[in-house]
Amino acid sequence: MPVKKGSVVFESFNGKDVSDNPLAIYKQLLKDDPTATKRCYFSVKPSEYRKLSSTYPDIHFIRRFTPGWVKYIARADFWVMNSRMPKWWKKNSQTTFIQTWHGTPLKKLGVDIDNVEIPGSSTAEYHQEFIDEAARWDYLIAPNQYSHDIFKSAFKYSGHFLDIGYPRNDVLYSGNNADSIAKIKQNLFGFQPKQVVMYAPTWRDDDFSEKGKYKFTLPFDLAEFFDKVSAETLLVIRPHYLVKDSIDITGFEDRVKILADVDINQLYLITDLLITDYSSVMFDYANLKRPMLFYPYDLAHYRDQLRGFYFDYNQDNLPGPMALHEADFYQILKQYAVEGNFTNYIANLNAFNEKFCSWESGEASEKVSQLILKGGKTQ
Known part of the structure; x- marks a missing residue:
């Protein structure tokens, strides 16, 4: 035909x-x-x-x-x-x-x-x-x-x-300005949160209850999280679509938003700090040259048994600090709340941007x- x-x-x-x-x-x-x-x-x-x-x-x-x-x-x-x-x-x-x-x-x-x-x-x-x-x-x-x-x-x-x-x-270049960011915040939340932290983990191939049904549990305590960040912080959780209905935020509905279906580039633009693990969101978010925190709490299992990595995923190669344990995670959050950045990782972030974002225009x-x-x- x-x-x-x-x-x-x-x-x-x-x-x-x-x-x-x-x-x-x-x-x-x-x-x-x-x-x-x-x-x-x-x-x-x-x-x-x-x-x-x-x-x-x-x-x-x-x-x-x-x-x-x-x-x-x-x-x-x-x-x-x-x-x-x-x-x-x-x-x-x-x-x-x-x-x-x-x-x-x-x-x-x-x-x-x-x-x-x-x-x-x-x-x-x-x-x-x-x-x-x-x-x-x-x-x-x-x-x-x-x-x-x-x-x-x-x-x-x-x-x-x-x-x-x-x-x-493309929108990370055309939309990275105060007016566009304010408009996205207003459309999503109805107000202008002073600080947005996004948690965007990958999905685990082997964490399923039966074929096609996957599970996910937050690897940190929400009360402890909000105790470490500034009072104006809004947490956006961007889960994989397969687990978006499996996350419990009871008691924190006003400060936590689960946004699995919103265009993730809009979320990048309003995010001040990205928290992730092995998700490819790190490569796209690097276009903005903003802080990232890595929380690969199951690193040994994921790297060595489940999928394997293409590059050496370690503290020296990542564009931000890495926390392997929950206590370290809270400590790094506290550091960010005080400094507003990870100054020791600016060189890493610039190198990461050059390697993975140099074709982006x-x-x-x-x-x-x-x-x-x-x-x-x-x-």
Whole structure:
């Protein structure tokens, strides 16, 4: 079947949301060519269709894996997605697949994972699924040279790279100003918190009660946390979507906000201190050159048994202090409350920014938009 020229199907996280690199590219494409709205569609899970349609009334949605979805996905000129498509769906040979992916990898990916701990999938099957999927990608966006090299290995990818930085990070350059930050705070909270600390941990592949159901318990006490930070501090918890309903903040609802569905770049912009562990949020947040605190409370297990890391994850290489134990975590928080920064880690942060953010310029979305408008031609 011939493709419909200029038509684009976008998809974020297997249709669970409208976000990330695909949304940034979609917005830029409509800015560059307003008539493109008639040719652009977001593929979403049927269970999310009503909510997302209400949130984004101007976007044309198609329900994933329904008969109506088929006529769009089968004849799309472009697919723009940040995760894998099911192996059973065959891509039209005339469709150009732009794979944006969804983060700079710290943890092992794809073929590089020696032992897969995901229920219902063997290691060999998991590896082959990645290889087969990557063979369908016509373009793969890389945010930095480090990621470029890893993607090539982990996906066995031999196609065309777009070494341009992440489109989703463009807003960290255009929106990093007092007016934009104040507007985001007002929209999210209805007031202007003086200090925002965000806790954004990764998810644990092996922490599940049954297939598809994951657990998560906060690794610190909220009362102790607020005892160490300034009285004006608001804590934002950004959990993985698989565990967003499993976090207990009873008694602290006024000072803690669980925001799993808000565009994380908006959260970066309002965050004064990021607390994370092994999540790739560290690489994106580094664009802002703001303080980070690392709390890898299960480091030995995660690094050595579960996923493995691509680089030496230690105090010398991280762009902020690391706490392995809860007592250390509270002590570092107290230090931040007094100093407002981690002065001993400014050099680390600058080096980290140079390594992982040097391709970021605030123009990645524009480059992908122009690629689409030129019919997939890079020249």
